[in-house]
Amino acid sequence: MSTFAAAVGRGKNGWTASELDLSGLADIDEVVDALRDVEPDADVTLLFVESDDQYLAILRLDEGEDLRVFGSDSAFADESRIGAMLLGEIEAPALEIDELAEGGDDEETDRPATDPDADPVGDAELLNDLGISSHRLLALCGLEGMMPADVTAEICQRMGCGDEVEELREA
Numbered sequence: 001m002s003t004f005a006a007a008v009g010r011g012k013n014g015w016t017a018s019e020l021d022l023s024g025l026a027d028i029d030e031v032v033d034a035l036r037d038v039e040p041d042a043d044v045t046l047l048f049v050e051s052d053d054q055y056l057a058i059l060r061l062d063e064g065e066d067l068r069v070f071g072s073d074s075a076f077a078d079e080s081r082i083g084a085m086l087l088g089e090i091e092a093p094a095l096e097i098d099e100l101a102e103g104g105d106d107e108e109t110d111r112p113a114t115d116p117d118a119d120p121v122g123d124a125e126l127l128n129d130l131g132i133s134s135h136r137l138l139a140l141c142g143l144e145g146m147m148p149a150d151v152t153a154e155i156c157q158r159m160g161c162g163d164e165v166e167e168l169r170e171a
Contacts, residue, residue: 003082004050006152006168008161009039017164019171020047022082028067028089035061044130048155048165049086050148051076056141057086058155060126070122072141072148077121090122118142131158 005020016039025031035045047059055076060068069090076083077090120141124134132155140151149169156162 002052003080004149004169005047006165007035007038007045007047008156008159008164009035009042009045010161011039011042015159015161015164016042017161017168019168022049022085025085028085031059031086032061032067035059036064040064048152049082050152051080051083053147053149055079055083056148056151057083058126059086060123068123068126070120070124070126070137072118072120072151074119074121087121093119093121127155127159 003022005022006017007020008015008017010016018038020031020034020038022031022034025034031047035047038045042061043063045061045064047057047061049055049057049059051057054073056072057076058070062068069086071077071083071087071090074087074090074093077087078084118141120138124137127137128134137155140146140154152165153162156165
């Protein structure tokens with residue numbers, strides 16, 4: 001599986017981004033340690049892991065301590081070691097993709113066609129305070145034809161760190 005992992009941390013001077021190599025990490029604790037190293041004084045650090053143009057996992061670490069995890073599809077944990085490492089301990093499913101059709105409290109009124117096979121897991125609200133509602137996150141992940149890189153790009157643009165992540169991707 002091909003994997004791209006971009007970590008962004010928001011500190012006193014704005015966003016800092018770096019690419020992480022997850023292949024040598026043994027467990028989620030080592031991933032958290034690597035996230036802490038991205039921006040040691042960050043109030044929030046995010047990790048976007050894209051795998052095989054199919055799966056996206058987002059990890060959030062607040063002030064180096066409180067870990068929250070979201071995965072676009074539970075199948076990622078079954079299909080790769082990295083997916084199992086990132087999503088393996090998640091038991092609670094995210095909002096059902098079907099619930100998107102019923103609407104949400106989001107101000108966005110577009111209702112994209114969603115992928116009925118997607119099974120998002122974890123904390124879909126982990127980006128709410130950064131301008132991405134749970135409804136919007138689920139809609140992006142469930143949108144037919146939307147690649148994980150596209151989802152990451154849109155989220156990062158909204159949060160103000162899109163240029164930093166794009167530079168990593170082009171390097």
